[in-house]
Amino acid sequence: MSDTQEAFRFAKPYELPHWPFQTPPELLNPDAPVARHPIVIVGAGLSGLTLACDLAQRGIKSVLLDEDDTVGVRGASSRGICYAQKSLEIFARLGIYERIVAKGITWSLGRTFSGDEEVYSFNLQTESCSEQPPFINLQQFYVEWFLVERILELGMTDLRWKSRVGKVEPLADGSGVCVEVQTPAGSYMIEAEHLVDATGAHSPIREQLGVACHVSRSTDRWCISDVRFTKPLPVERWTWVDAPFNEGRAVWQHLMGDGVWRMDYQMREDCDPEEISRPEVAGARLREQLGPDVEFEFVWIGPYGYRDHLLERFREGRVLFIGDAAHVVSPFGARGGNSGIQDAANLAWKLALVVEGRAADALLDSYEAERRPTAAQNLQVTSRSARFLAPRSEMEHMLREAVVALAPRHAFARAMVNTGRMSAPNPYPPAPLLPDGAVSVQNLPLLLDGEATSIARLLQGSTHCLGLLVSPTATQAEAFGREVATRMPIRVLAISGEGPLPTLAQDDVLLHQLGDPPNGSLVLLRPDAYRCACLTDATPAKLTTLMRQALALRPAAGCDG
The missing domain is CATH 3.50.50.60 (FAD/NAD(P)-binding domain)
Structure with missing residues (x-):
């Protein structure tokens, strides 16, 4: 098969589902009130x-x-x-x-290259204690x-x-x-x-x-090639700052579901979107990167610019x-x-x-x-x-060249290599309902009264917060079980301790995620798994006041303390 023929080879298109249109009740009964x-x-x-x-x-x-x-x-x-x-x-x-x-591809390791040299790598799994991996493609x-x-x-x-x-x-x-x-x-x-x-x-x-x-529209131009290769590549995120096989411009390489690789190529600012998306042009880029004998089929090709x-x-x-x-x-x-x-x-x-x-x-x-x-x-x-x-000035070019040159040998420079800081849950700043801000808590695997659970499973179902009471006395646990759980949108659990509350096993990782609260305190987790407050020497009355503020609860909700 010739190069030109192979460049034109496309996989069978995806068959996406279609759901039927159903006439809404408003049209079936047009005389009814809006x-x-x-x-x-x-x-x-x-x-x-x-x-x-x-x-x-x-x-x-x-x-x-x-x-x-x-x-x-x-x-x-x-x-x-x-x-x-x-x-x-x-x-x-x-x-x-x-x-x-x-269906997806789980990954945590990313590598960044300048030319043919690896200048930086990271493993997101090292800081994860969630039931879910850092990323799925x-x-x-x-x-x-x-x-x-x-x-x-x-x-x-x-x-x-x-x-x-x-x-x-x-x-x-x-x-x-x-x-x-x-x-x-x-x-x-x-x-x-x-x-x-x-x-x-x-x-x-x-x-x-x-x-x-x-x-705001960027002049930066890219072309995506979704490709399936006969011989698989490493299941890692690879990024080139200045790829020698792409005229010194950036390239990204990811594996997705169905064995399809997404290859992102940075293009010239003045490129013709139609030209760079032609299969023979996209195929030539792939062969320049992976060799003239690479075997592949296209799934999709398309240009894009940022806004x-x-x-x-x-x-x-x-x-x-x-x-x-x-x-x-x-x-x-x-x-x-x-x-x-x-x-x-x-x-x-x-x-x-x-x-x-x-x-x-x-x-x-x-x-x-x-x-x-x-x-x-x-x-x-x-x-x-x-x-x-895509540096825009001579000074930006010089800075990038210096960072890339220093990165293989110096940790401070590796931290400056910027090919896209990976998405992480942002902490929320102080606000009227959040005097102390809020921080996301990972979906930790836990034991509740000896049964396996997790933060996500504890928050499933109806809309409620989690109140995590740290090593309560029997009297404190009984007060929360009697006066709070049945009247407020919250589920109160003990972490170790005594008394009648459902009890999570002592877990140092959980306590660290909660900010290492002292015994007798209660940490409030919102329904979106954000830690928003910690009550020391917690009582039902203090929790009532806190939840009224954090959730703008109405007194009619039964939160009268």
Whole structure:
């Protein structure tokens, strides 16, 4: 077979699932009053599906609208491929992690090269004590597919395909949003008490509401080749700062599901997107990297350029923005899709408590207070990575050359080699409901009364916090079991100690994750597995005051102390 013929060889296209359009009740009974729904989500991508699934897991109904009838994008391009530990822990709680780990590629080791020399490597597993690995690589459409099937299993979500949102208008009394929905069977109107925009970077809802997004476009150009090789490569993340086989520009190399490799090649700023995506051109790049005899088939080829934006506000009245509708960053370090997934996990439990009437509307304000600083930090980190890989000045070039030259011999320089700081759960800064901020706790394997469990399993089901009481006396444990557990959205467990509470085995790793609290104290874990407070000499009255503040709980929720 000639080189030209081999360059054109493509794998059989993916067959993505399609779900049928079903005529909504509003069109079956057009004379009925406009239907009002507590939660309407627009966009069945990663963040919208995660939010709907998280709500359903908590027993909360929602309507999810999407203009398509499938997942991913036409052509099944790889798009997002790296799912970080925090996202995997969320998926474990939602019930799809086992499918992801079975289909995806688990990795923790990354290597960075300059020319032919390895200048830096890392192993993310060294700092992990979670049940989930640091990262799994999997094509985004698979994760979306698993989420849809889980949503259908849970049965709480009215998932409406082929439903394009037209006009969006806040109600005059401020109690919700009126939404026009366009379908193959006609258009109709619904009202949403809370509308969540998960429509992505080009959100039509954001545009209608006049929300400025301050778009910045990079001149950095890349080309993706999704490739299946006859001879496998090492299952590691390899990155070249200045690959000799790519005219001294950057290259990334990842393995995904189905034995497909994603190869990212940095291109000239003035390149022709159509030209660099031609199979014979992409094939020549692969042979330049891996040798003239490398055997492969293409799965997908496509160019891309970066853009970023960050909304000033993630909430406009009754409209909340998540995922790419709220923020877009360069793809370095897998901080895009993972951030959207974690937006959804932050918002879901807050919406659940508010629509159930257990928490005040102020709890929804905390979504922006926590997630916007996270997005701003991710934007800063990815912008620095972009400048390192594509220097814009002679000084930046000199700095990168110096760092790369020193990295093989000096630890301080290795820490400066920036090919994308990998996604990690951001701590939340102090805010009105979080005086001390909050820190994510890993999904530790634990023993509860001798039975295996984990943080994620303890947080499954209804919306509740975890109160972890450290080595309580029998009197203290009895007081919490009698006065708190039955009246508040919290499950109180003892860590060792005496008394009637369900008891976790003493675990030094757990105590370290909780901040090494003293005996008799109680650590509060929110429903999203963030440690938000520690009460020393804990009492039910102190916990009542704390939870009222941290969750904006209403007195009617039975939290009167």
